[in-house]
Amino acid sequence: MQTDNLELKKLVYLYLMNYAKSQPDMAIMAVNTFVKDCEDPNPLIRALAVRTMGCIRVDKITEYLCEPLRKCLKDEDPYVRKTAAVCVAKLHDINAQLVEDQGFLDTLKDLISDSNPMVVANAVAALSEIAESHPSSNLLDLNPQSINKLLTALNECTEWGQIFILDCLANYTPKDDREAQSICERVTPRLSHANSAVVLSAVKVLMKFMEMLSKDLDYYGTLLKKLAPPLVTLLSAEPELQYVALRNINLIVQKRPEILKHEMKVFFVKYNDPIYVKLEKLDIMIRLASQANIAQVLAELKEYATEVDVDFVRKAVRAIGRCAIKVEQSAERCVSTLLDLIQTKVNYVVQEAIVVIKDIFRKYPNKYESVIATLCENLDSLDEPEARAAMIWIVGEYAERIDNADELLEGFLEGFHDESTQVQLQLLTAIVKLFLKKPTETQELVQQVLSLATQDSDNPDLRDRGYIYWRLLSTDPVAAKEVVLAEKPLISEETDLIEPTLLDELICYIGTLASVYHKPPSAFVEGGRGVVHKSLPPRTASSESTESPETAPAGAPPGEQPDVIPAQGDLLGDLLNLDLGPPVSSPPLATTSVQMGAVDLLGGGLDSLIGGPNFVAPPAATVPASLGAPIGGGLSDLFDLTSGVGTLSGSYVAPKAVWLPAMKAKGLEILGTFTRQVGSISMDLQLTNKALQVMTDFAIQFNRNSFGLAPAAPLQVHAPLSPNQTVEISLPLNTVGSVMKMEPLNNLQVAVKNNIDVFYFSTLYPLHILFVEDGKMDRQMFLATWKDIPNENEAQFQIRDCPLNAEAVSSKLQSSNIFTIAKRNVEGQDMLYQSLKLTNGIWVLAELRIQPGNPSFTDLELSLKCRAPEVSQHVYQAYETILKN
Numbered sequence: 001m002q003t004d005n006l007e008l009k010k011l012v013y014l015y016l017m018n019y020a021k022s023q024p025d026m027a028i029m030a031v032n033t034f035v036k037d038c039e040d041p042n043p044l045i046r047a048l049a050v051r052t053m054g055c056i057r058v059d060k061i062t063e064y065l066c067e068p069l070r071k072c073l074k075d076e077d078p079y080v081r082k083t084a085a086v087c088v089a090k091l092h093d094i095n096a097q098l099v100e101d102q103g104f105l106d107t108l109k110d111l112i113s114d115s116n117p118m119v120v121a122n123a124v125a126a127l128s129e130i131a132e133s134h135p136s137s138n139l140l141d142l143n144p145q146s147i148n149k150l151l152t153a154l155n156e157c158t159e160w161g162q163i164f165i166l167d168c169l170a171n172y173t174p175k176d177d178r179e180a181q182s183i184c185e186r187v188t189p190r191l192s193h194a195n196s197a198v199v200l201s202a203v204k205v206l207m208k209f210m211e212m213l214s215k216d217l218d219y220y221g222t223l224l225k226k227l228a229p230p231l232v233t234l235l236s237a238e239p240e241l242q243y244v245a246l247r248n249i250n251l252i253v254q255k256r257p258e259i260l261k262h263e264m265k266v267f268f269v270k271y272n273d274p275i276y277v278k279l280e281k282l283d284i285m286i287r288l289a290s291q292a293n294i295a296q297v298l299a300e301l302k303e304y305a306t307e308v309d310v311d312f313v314r315k316a317v318r319a320i321g322r323c324a325i326k327v328e329q330s331a332e333r334c335v336s337t338l339l340d341l342i343q344t345k346v347n348y349v350v351q352e353a354i355v356v357i358k359d360i361f362r363k364y365p366n367k368y369e370s371v372i373a374t375l376c377e378n379l380d381s382l383d384e385p386e387a388r389a390a391m392i393w394i395v396g397e398y399a400e401r402i403d404n405a406d407e408l409l410e411g412f413l414e415g416f417h418d419e420s421t422q423v424q425l426q427l428l429t430a431i432v433k434l435f436l437k438k439p440t441e442t443q444e445l446v447q448q449v450l451s452l453a454t455q456d457s458d459n460p461d462l463r464d465r466g467y468i469y470w471r472l473l474s475t476d477p478v479a480a481k482e483v484v485l486a487e488k489p490l491i492s493e494e495t496d497l498i499e500p501t502l503l504d505e506l507i508c509y510i511g512t513l514a515s516v517y518h519k520p521p522s523a524f525v526e527g528g529r530g531v532v533h534k535s536l537p538p539r540t541a542s543s544e545s546t547e548s549p550e551t552a553p554a555g556a557p558p559g560e561q562p563d564v565i566p567a568q569g570d571l572l573g574d575l576l577n578l579d580l581g582p583p584v585s586s587p588p589l590a591t592t593s594v595q596m597g598a599v600d601l602l603g604g605g606l607d608s609l610i611g612g613p614n615f616v617a618p619p620a621a622t623v624p625a626s627l628g629a630p631i632g633g634g635l636s637d638l639f640d641l642t643s644g645v646g647t648l649s650g651s652y653v654a655p656k657a658v659w660l661p662a663m664k665a666k667g668l669e670i671l672g673t674f675t676r677q678v679g680s681i682s683m684d685l686q687l688t689n690k691a692l693q694v695m696t697d698f699a700i701q702f703n704r705n706s707f708g709l710a711p712a713a714p715l716q717v718h719a720p721l722s723p724n725q726t727v728e729i730s731l732p733l734n735t736v737g738s739v740m741k742m743e744p745l746n747n748l749q750v751a752v753k754n755n756i757d758v759f760y761f762s763t764l765y766p767l768h769i770l771f772v773e774d775g776k777m778d779r780q781m782f783l784a785t786w787k788d789i790p791n792e793n794e795a796q797f798q799i800r801d802c803p804l805n806a807e808a809v810s811s812k813l814q815s816s817n818i819f820t821i822a823k824r825n826v827e828g829q830d831m832l833y834q835s836l837k838l839t840n841g842i843w844v845l846a847e848l849r850i851q852p853g854n855p856s857f858t859d860l861e862l863s864l865k866c867r868a869p870e871v872s873q874h875v876y877q878a879y880e881t882i883l884k885n
Helices: 006-019 024-028 031-037 043-055 059-073 078-094 096-101 104-111 117-133 144-154 159-170 177-192 196-210 218-234 239-255 275-288 294-304 310-326 328-343 347-363 369-377 385-397 405-413 421-437 443-454 460-475 477-484 500-507 513-517 571-576 779-788 806-814 869-884
Strands: 657-660 668-677 680-689 699-702 726-734 747-753 758-764 794-799 819-826 829-837 843-850 860-866
Touching (some): 031 043, 031 059, 043 078, 078 096, 078 104, 104 117, 117 159, 144 177, 159 177, 159 196, 196 239, 239 500, 275 310, 294 310, 328 347, 328 369, 347 385, 385 405, 421 460, 460 477, 779 819, 779 843, 806 819, 806 843, 806 869
Antiparallel strands (some): 747 758, 794 860, 819 829, 829 843
């Protein structure tokens, strides 16, 4: 070890690295040599010593390494500094606490400002590595100054240094579109780099920052043009790299098809492409298909359908069908191409063609049914379940146009028990359709199939469907016709697009395994370490928000809102990004990517219906409304002698309404209401399982809302919810959640998760649950505040048909924390002066006029004054609700 020969020293250090783990006690003896070598005049030896120290993963040695490492981090030679930077990340992996105590992380942050680009790149790489294992720590505190240093270093680094810096830039969110544009301009030259990893990292940065640029900018168009050539160049590499490039291009084309819309030809398949490249190219061709290039694409696809590779031919035939569905003008040509392919009589080509023609019928009803005769000629050659099911669907759907439909279906019925479930279900439905269209000729046939499905089958799905049809036909044939022959919705163009929020997350992972798998890292990385959910930056105020329906603001015009309630932003995006973990008490679930379909944000939340098999409404006369709320008014309430009866105090509680109907939540029905008792707000829920499977793992999350309402505890459903079981839960709420102005102001968007799926609904909460107990102002303060609030903030309302006197009104309102400060009589009218305070500190002052002792005049006049006038309408609704119930 003491040798001066550099080659020999390298070998000795290599030997040490390999054997230190098995003999840690012996390794300690080498520490003195490391310390000495860190002082060596030769920078290569200093770097070699510090690199070897980092690679010896022995706990006992780490503390001896701190001093030499500290010196090397400040070494005058950049080669030593860059080696020491990586050593900090290795040491952090062994002993994180030691690295933090010794202040190495601050030294690493200083190295980002180093004059040598390679040192900067290694410091960024080390900090990124450490930050990934500690997502909560804000190590890479990026700001415009540090970004500028990184961009300067970018031009002079090695290729891997550039990748580290570009990946770091991709995690930064610029403050506005001008900064985003300036970063894009400085990153664009990397697109012409020879290393494909550098190109993909640059594409990732540009795709992310383009979100913030307005489409009207000239620069936006220029950037789109610059992105196409490097992506095309990647396709001239070897097949494995081509595949990675194609998987990434697939994501880019779904996000911004305009980048490659003129590059269709590069995705045409070559004869010597491996099958995995062919299939991927085919997928991208369909995504880029448009009216302008459809003739070219169809000619190619027809050529592919005569290839020898069966999988590829099948996919090509499906692609022709997808083109017909995507580009309406081409449907005619696609259908005739498919008919030509059917004439080839190649078994698997015919079967795929029939499957896609079924979809074309769904997309364009009553247009291409003339081809049915040709399809029927090929019935005998169908042996795959999907093709048989498709053909049966066509015969059933168009039975009135096929003279021998009953004979065709009867042919299938002969081997009913040998068919797959898919075919049996389709056959059952088709024969019922045929019966409803030609009842006299097919009575025997329908009885035969119903008997086979219900009595002779042991498949529960088939039996259930058979019994439903049987009962429908025997009790109400008209209803049966409406159900079975109902008009079908047209199928959508792109059924295999990645769900938008997942796509946005995958765009942030371009150039990594996630972009090849098309799954977020949480789906395939074991353990939570290093998995951070990423999303694209929001569009800035200066850029338009027509990019996607999710970003359209739905709130009031900005600039007219008080500071208390920030403006509304990306609501749907927020709800989709909710990370609905399992309940705290249960073990963590295996992380999988939850793909959500179309989200019904208003999932019946406003249908004020009480119902369901397990709900019994209390008799109105005997139970006071407030009994539904949790008890907790104290002794003074129990002995409240003024009312004559010992009622429980507390604000008015509305009866439970259906917030989420079972049909919209796969069998989960949610009824609910809100209560406020002794300063605490709760959401009272009634969950009913109307599905056939047990429900577990409930969790709940709220979207940001006007008053920061959020669950104060997890949703506790202590036992699994069995079918037809109902459970009542009181979920405590607080008002310390994220705030965003909603439209209407009291709108609450909720996501509920269970083991089946995630469901969304929205509901309106009554504002009086936010009236706090210390809302009584003293008189002087009331007068001063009333004068101080400008007159234009005063709102006038009428509460009709409310035959209560001043005392009854005052007492009723006080139980909901609306306090009477003074009362006087002016010209025979009782005037009540009242105050209330909302949870976010907004005061509302009220003047209420009552006509006492006049049965013909029962309207009350309400004047409200408030510094945030948009709450007045909702406060008036609260008054009306409380006084009339």
